[in-house]
Amino acid sequence: MHHVLDMRAALLRWYDEQGRSLPWRVRPEDRARGVIPDPYAVWLSEVMSQQTTLAHAAPYWGKFLAEFPTATDLANAEREIVLSMWAGLGYYARARNLHKCAGVVRDEYRGVFPTDQKTLLTLPGIGPYTAATIAAICADEATNIVDGNVERVISRIFAYQDALPKGRKALRELAGTLVRADRPGDYGQALMDLGAGICAPKNPDCDICPWAEWCKAHAQGQETLYPKKEKKKTIPVRHGYAYVLRCGDYFLVEARPDQGLLGGMLGIPTSNWGEKPASHNAAPQTKDGHRNWQRAGEIKHVFTHFELRLDVFTAETSDRLEGEWTRESAGLPTVFKKVVKLAQKKTGPSGPAKS
Ligand code: SF4
Structure with a gap:
């Protein structure tokens, strides 16, 4: 040798x-x-x-x-x-x-x-x-x-x-x-x-x-x-909803459960992610009862084993009484940065776009 x-x-x-x-x-x-x-x-x-x-x-x-x-x-x-x-x-x-x-x-x-x-x-x-x-x-x-x-x-x-x-x-x-x-x-x-x-x-x-x-x-x-590779299976697609609740420049975030994907990270509230679109039950509630959700569009994010498509909704509220609020998306996982960006594009960084 x-x-x-x-x-x-x-x-x-x-x-x-x-x-x-x-x-x-x-x-x-x-x-x-x-x-x-x-x-x-x-x-x-x-x-x-x-x-x-x-x-x-x-x-x-x-x-x-x-x-x-x-x-x-x-x-x-x-x-x-x-x-x-x-x-x-x-x-x-x-x-x-x-x-x-x-x-x-x-x-x-x-x-x-x-x-x-x-x-x-x-x-x-x-x-x-x-x-x-x-x-x-x-x-x-x-x-x-x-x-x-x-x-x-x-x-x-x-x-x-x-x-x-x-x-x-x-x-x-x-x-x-x-x-x-x-x-x-x-x-x-x-x-x-x-x-x-x-x-x-x-x-x-x-x-x-x-x-x-x-x-x-x-x-x-x-x-x-080389290297020879086995044919790739196409990865499955999962669907869900994401909710960007805004109060001026702030938006509502929540810590994700420790188990599961992105566990322990701060994220935007979402519905469950599944093969079929979920229900809107997970949309955050606010004290003033304002849930005038507007659809901002869809984001896609590819994880190792699946592609996630989130339908992004956004609404404005007048109080920040419950939950954790932030103005910074820097500390969020990339998928949620995309969500926030899309919601801000729809509304401008502070509040709904004037039409
Ligand atoms: S190791 Fe890679 S770069 Fe080097 S000769 Fe072989 S194929 Fe070419």
């Missing part, structure tokens, strides 16, 4: 010269200056950048580290504050787990973030990918780091025939055959960079790829055939 060593050497050379600089990344030259990766900061960056672009995640990472420099600081913060700072990053179960995980680190590890894969895997919200990444970067553990980008690279290198997701486990094992103890953190990050950049889904730039000479898909001229 001497070509494995050649492949690793070629990739690391490329990484040394051309790997990305990221706000949270400790590059080889930084290490040479004595910078030591902070597992807490690496963990934050990994959890935040899943399912979104690095450019989108970066400001959140900076904000969290400034506000909560250590896992204990994060654990000591009110969960509502953490959730509202997370708003916009999506997948809110992750924010809840983030806070929970910080609590475990504070209580069971005296605030010292673990760096070995086995322990990391026991922490809330930390899966195989994140555990492997933190252990490799922070403890030089020779772990097998595989994210979606790495899957693409590996499937092309080996011209891997089985379709994903079924073939995923074996593909990951194949990735594991390239793992060695030499600079595991840099190797993993290099591989992720290769997948995020050169080995792009549609137009891989094989001419400048450090692995081109070992790549079977490239030899076949069939790069984009």
